[in-house]
Amino acid sequence: xxxxxxxxxxxxxxxxxxxxxxxxxxxxxxxxxxxxxxxxxxxxxxxxxxxxxxxxxxxxxxxxxxxxxxxxxxxxxxxxxxxxxxxxxxxxxxxxxxxxxxxxxxxxxxxxxxxxxxxxxxxxxxxxxxxxxxxxxxxxxxxxxxxxxxxxxxxxxxxxxxxxxxxxxxxxxxxxxxxxxxxxxxxxxxxxxxxxxxxxxxxx
Numbered sequence: 399x400x401x402x403x404x405x406x407x408x409x410x411x412x413x414x415x416x417x418x419x420x421x422x423x424x425x426x427x428x429x430x431x432x433x434x435x436x437x438x439x440x441x442x443x444x445x446x447x448x449x450x451x452x453x454x455x456x457x458x459x460x461x462x463x464x465x466x467x468x469x470x471x472x473x474x475x476x477x478x479x480x481x482x483x484x485x486x487x488x489x490x491x492x493x494x495x496x497x498x499x500x501x502x503x504x505x506x507x508x509x510x511x512x513x514x515x516x517x518x519x520x521x522x523x524x525x526x527x528x529x530x531x532x533x534x535x536x537x538x539x540x541x542x543x544x545x546x547x548x549x550x551x552x553x554x555x556x557x558x559x560x561x562x563x564x565x566x567x568x569x570x571x572x573x574x575x576x577x578x579x580x581x582x583x584x585x586x587x588x589x590x591x592x593x594x595x596x597x598x599x600x601x602x
Contacts, residue, residue, distance in 0.1 A: 427497045437506040440550040445477040447553035450504040453537055456544040457498040459574075461485050468572040472565040511599040513551045513592050520597030523590055526581065535601040542574040547601035554598060558582045558591040 431438060433446035440448030449457065463469040464485035470478030488494045527546075532538055535547035546554065560566040567579030585591055 427500055430497065430501075437504050438501045439506040440509065440553070442512070442550070442552055445553070445556070447550040448509060448548070449498075449501045450506055451548050452502060452544055453539065454495065454498045454502045455539055456537070456542075457501065458491075458495055459542065461488060461494060461498075463572065463575075466571070468569045468575065469566060471569075474563075475560060475565045478560075478566070508548055508602070509550060509599075511551055511596065513555055513595050513599070515589070515592035515594070515596030517593070517596040517600055519590075520593035520595070523585065523594050524597050526584065527594065530577075530581075535598055546598050549598070551595045551599050555591055555595045558585070558595070562591075 430449070433441060433444050434449050435441040435446065438449035440446060460469065464478075464482040465488070467482070470480075470482030470485075472478070530538055530541045530543035531546050532543075535545060537543055537545035557566065561575075561579040561582035562585070564579075567575030567577075567582075569575065582591070585594070
């Protein structure tokens with residue numbers, strides 16, 4: 399589906415989101431599951447990642463990054479463009495933070511691996527990632543590194559490729575994104591990203 403068509407569909411759906419939110423004077427968590435799936439476990443069909451278990455500070459930071467045009471601006475980043483449009487409508491930050499806190503406490507079953515990679519090699523490569531994201535993929539707010547364990551592996555692979563291909567982390571004000579772009583660019587070859595993600599899928 400072309401970007402313009404996908405955005406038109408998202409725009410129509412999000413008009414309903416804004417209308418219902420205005421009536422309720424809050425953001426309905428159920429509206430986010432339209433894309434991110436039941437229990438925010440993710441939906442690969444519409445390229446919406448799992449949110450469950452991610453720290454509220456990280457989710458909030460990403461909403462703000464979309465709102466500030468630090469994410470989702472590259473024409474080739476179709477899901478990012480869609481999310482940037484949606485984030486622009488989320489003007490009640492207190493209500494947004496309340497919903498994000500609910501997502502972080504959600505604990506649906508762990509996702510099944512979908513990426514074929516060499517987890518043994520990935521473990522060796524992950525040593526660099528662990529410096530920020532933690533040895534168990536638990537994340538570290540002090541360095542703005544989110545949890546990786548339990549995430550959507552297809553999304554993590556897509557984001558590594560976005561960083562290396564210049565679709566993400568290119569804005570000067572996106573310091574965390576620039577750091578991640580440098581780290582992703584340090585992977586030795588194209589297969590390395592899949593290997594790292596395969597290893598991350600084993601973390602609990």
